[in-house]
Amino acid sequence: METVSIALVLLLAVVVSGTLARMSPIALPLPLFQIALGAAIASVANLGVELQPDLFFLLFLPPLLFLDGWRIPKEGLFRDKGMILELALGLVVFTVVGVGLFINWLIPSMPLAVAFALAAIVSPTDPIAVSAIAARAPIPKRLMHILEGESLLNDASGLVCMRFAVAAALTGAFSLPEAFVTFLWLAIGGIAIGTAVTWGAMKAKNWLSRHFGEDSGSQILVSLLIPFASYLLAEHLHCSGILAAVAAGITMSYAEQSGQALAVTRVRRSAVWDTVQFTANGIIFVLLGEQLPQIVAGAARVVEETGHHDPAWLVIYIVAINLALAALRLLWVWTSLRFILFKAARRGKTLAKPSWRLVVATSLAGVRGAITLAGVLTLPLAMNDGSPFPARDLAILLAAGVIIVSLVAASIGLPHLLGNLELPPEPSNQEEEDGARTAAAQAAIRAIEEAQHRMGEGRADADLYIDAGARIMELYRQRIDGRAKTGDERDLARKIDEIERKLRLAGLRAERDEIYRNARARKISDEAARKLVREIDLLEARFGPAT
Structure with a gap:
């Protein structure tokens, strides 16, 4: 009963946070309101939530990463694959080494292996947080595609680096060849398993639908189970469950193009997945806020290990780590762009040099989120000899601080950097x-x-x-x-289409109001009213919102 009550409180908090975000005169991303609301809940009520990392990963990450892989524009993913791989692989390793050494220098009491583990945890950007920032900041479409692709792929590289850093902390040994082979197995195995599970499930579903008919509810449930099946099978075979979920989502987008599902199934499935995404995103950040007081208390107890007695040093550490992350990301992005321009010049091509504001925005948009939170909670409680894992509470607080500061910095800085920025024209579709x-x-x-x-x-x-x-x-x-039509005739035809769209919307809304009026007057049954309103709603969704 207590677990059910906690779940209901979290769901209510997600709803309230959305209302607060819409009411707020300050344009801040929704996750910040959810974190603040979670902290407020913890200050007045002790929910007693103990985040178990394995359960946290299983419940939230597979469906969210699956949906991101499913809906990410594939043409953008493949067009900018070079840049995405540089950010998802090269930048992660660069960050782990650079920030790890910086953390060890900043906090000498934190062992080097633990510092590398913390750097690996904060290196992956988060697609959920990036999407939340994009809702409030005018991020160019192509940059958004690069950020989404990076955040989908850098989770595995960051978590693999963390795994080997933790192993080095526990055993005192590290093997680069073993780490490389393990990474290949994790990546290739995860991608193969995610692809195979989705392909097999869709083939079986389509065969059953052709021979025995289609049930929309069952089809939606299958789509919800696919990411969990991919994740669990990959983890069972010691591969990357995260990459399996992403690969499953990308495969799903191609399998969906067979068009064998009923239209009503696609409409209902989209609505269900939108709800799952909104709910899971919200609960993740509410939980982060709910855990903050406990995290701060634990870290304050160990701050003396750093050689200081004032807890204010924790803020200095968090800000310094964020600055180091931003500086290394900026250096990597700038170097990558210069290399791309150099290669283009050697091939005789002239590419438009991006504005410095766009380069800085790319660095600032590297927002941390759920992956970082879930990853840091997997740090072991004790060493092999039974002694406490060094600076575990401090690492958890620093990671949580990085999440919050990166969200605040991006939500404040991106609108200023990208506002009124002249961007290179993007190809029109x-x-x-x-x-x-x-x-x-x-x-x-x-x-x-x-x-x-x-x-x-x-x-x-x-x-x-x-x-x-x-x-x-x-x-x-x-x-x-x-x-x-071409030229002015086409422009005129599009203007007429827009006028017709608005008139159709006005007519549809009048239809719906009249149906509701008749239903309230008991002139038609509730069942007939629901059927007619659904038909009108689908037509209105087709024409889009009025402008």
């Missing part, structure tokens, strides 16, 4: 979209012609089928004619 709409309309006309001939053949009322088909095909022909 409008022509590609128009071509796809035209091709789809032509395919629809052919299918309608075939269907009306088949349905009306040999019937006395064949003219009815011809008239109905002609009306529907006329709509598609108008769509094709509108896309075929």
Whole structure:
């Protein structure tokens, strides 16, 4: 009963935090409100939540990483794969070495292996936190794709580095060849398992749907189980469960293109996953806030180990580590861009030199989040001889501080850096979209012609089928004619389309209001009202919100 009560309190906190964020006159990312609300809850009520790292990883990370892999634009991921891999692999190792040495110099009482472990924990950026920042800051589309791709892939490299740093702290030994081989096994095995699980599940689902029909609820449940199955199988085989979940999501996006699911399944599944994402994201940050008082108390007890008696030194450590992380990231990003420009110049290409503000924004957008929190909690409680793991509470507090400071710095700094910034023009997908709409309309006309001939053949009322088909095909022909126009004619057609969209939305809302009015007056049943409103809602979702 207590566990259920805690879960309900956390869910309520997520709802309240969203309301507070919308009411706030200051544009701050939602996670900061959730962390603050979690800390407020801890100050008035002791929920007694003990975060078990393995359970935390299993409950929250697989579905969130799966969804990010599922929805991330693949063309951007493959177009900028070089830059993404440099950030996800090279920058992580660079950060572990540089920040690890810096932490050991800053806090001499923290053993070097523990300092490397802490540096590895804070090296991965977080896709959840990056998305939260993007909702409030005008991050360019291409930069956002790079940040999302980096955050999906650098989790494994950071956590692998942490694993070997912890092993070195426990045993006093480290083998670079063994670490390299283990990393390959973790990465390749995780990706292969995630791909195989999703491919097998989708093949089985499609076969069952073809032979026995499709049940939307079952299909949605299958999509929810896939990331957990991928993660658990990968961890059982000592591979990266995180990469397995990401690979499963990317595979899901390709498997979905078979188009074999019912339309109603896709609509309902999207709504379910949006809810899962919002809920899990919120609970993660509320839990971080709820744990903060306990973390601060534990770290304050061990601050004397650093040679100081004033807990204010903890703030100095946190700020210094954040500055070191930002400086190394800025150096890496600047060097990578210079190298890209150099290679382009050697090939005879001229690339637009990015503004220094964009380079600094790329560094500042390296926000830490759930991965860092979950990773630091996996630090062992004791050494092999039974003595306490050195500076564990201090490492947990420093990692939590890095999360909060990176969120605050990005939410305050990015809008100033990116505001009124002239960006290189990004390639437009409008022509590609128009071509796809035209091709789809032509395919629809052919299918309608075939269907009306088949349905009306040999019937006395064949003219009815011809008239109905002609009306529907006329709509598609108008769509094709509108896309075929060029120049000013196309601009005029798009303006007419926008006017028509707004008028359609006005009509749909009037329809829905009238249906609700009739339902309240008991002129139609609740079941009929729900059916009609759902149809109108789907049409309104198709036309999008009014502007």
